[in-house]
Amino acid sequence: MTKFDLYSESAINEMIRRLKDVDEIRIHTTSVGGCMGREAFRWSGAPKLAPMHFWSAKGTVAHHIIEKNIIDGEPLRYDPDEITKVAVGRGTYVPQRLAHAIRPQVETALKNFKIWLEQTEIDLDPENLIGAEVRLESPLRGRYTLTGAIDLLTEKVIIDFKNGKKSYQKAYYKQLGNYERLCIEHELGTEFQKTLVFLGDPDGPQEYTPKAASIKSAMQFFKKELDDRMRAYDLMEQGVLPCFNPGFGCSLCPYRGICAGV
Ligand code: SF4
Numbered sequence: 001m002t003k004f005d006l007y008s009e010s011a012i013n014e015m016i017r018r019l020k021d022v023d024e025i026r027i028h029t030t031s032v033g034g035c036m037g038r039e040a041f042r043w044s045g046a047p048k049l050a051p052m053h054f055w056s057a058k059g060t061v062a063h064h065i066i067e068k069n070i071i072d073g074e075p076l077r078y079d080p081d082e083i084t085k086v087a088v089g090r091g092t093y094v095p096q097r098l099a100h101a102i103r104p105q106v107e108t109a110l111k112n113f114k115i116w117l118e119q120t121e122i123d124l125d126p127e128n129l130i131g132a133e134v135r136l137e138s139p140l141r142g143r144y145t146l147t148g149a150i151d152l153l154t155e156k157v158i159i160d161f162k163n164g165k166k167s168y169q170k171a172y173y174k175q176l177g178n179y180e181r182l183c184i185e186h187e188l189g190t191e192f193q194k195t196l197v198f199l200g201d202p203d204g205p206q207e208y209t210p211k212a213a214s215i216k217s218a219m220q221f222f223k224k225e226l227d228d229r230m231r232a233y234d235l236m237e238q239g240v241l242p243c244f245n246p247g248f249g250c251s252l253c254p255y256r257g258i259c260a261g262v
Contacts (some may be wrong), residue, residue, distance in 0.1 A: 015044035019237040029148040033225040036242035041255040048254035058102040059163040062109035064088040070132035112205035136182040166198040166206040173218035
């Protein structure tokens with residue numbers, strides 16, 4: 001296995017060089033609050049040795065098929081052999097062994113999505129639909145830009161699909177709150193219903209609209225975490241490695257094979 005030492009002078013110098021070299025640093029909404037160690041690996045040029053994880057694959061594939069259905073009208077059908085031939089993310093391909101392993105979970109998500117389309121009271125009339133996978137961005141201080149990709153957006157509702165069973169997570173509320181902020185900044189509306197649709201339960205889909213107070217409170221954390229993230233990049237550019245934040249996200253991290261998690 002390739003030996004990569006994040007703490008070596010060469011790795012840290014590479015991190016500094018790369019960070020000094022770019023005009024823009026893009027921060028995705030869902031990365032805010034996540035482990036900055038992953039960014040240290042990325043900017044220092046570490047090899048991504050860990051293969052795609054089961055949890056990452058099932059979510060990415062289900063999102064990909066649903067997005068293709070909404071945008072291009074493609075069928076809600078999963079073929080494990082076909083999926084290995086197409087990029088399901090930014091240049092990401094699903095390995096054969098995972099394509100078969102995730103089949104039950106992906107098929108549950110697709111079945112639930114169909115049921116949800118039939119049952120939801122949200123107005124999904126094409127006339128009111130702004131789009132699927134709607135990508136928005138907002139300039140922050142200096143060269144930082146905050147980005148977000150909204151799964152489904154109507155003139156009145158922000159919808160985010162989750163591949164697990166229903167759960168109440170602050171991270172989801174932060175995501176929805178920030179998406180609304182981005183929509184307002186882009187003058188797509190002044191206020192939106194913000195709804196989560198959980199697709200991972202074999203008993204059926206679950207639609208959940210968190211309370212406004214929960215989202216407002218979560219957004220206080222989001223603002224602080226966003227500031228912390230920008231500060232961490234500022235320090236990385238001076239050669240200071242960030243704090244690591246090991247947790248569930250490690251199973252999805254491409255650097256988990258070389259990370260000591262400290
Ligand atoms: S493996 Fe975990 S602790 Fe290490 S960089 Fe990735 S997310 Fe961070």
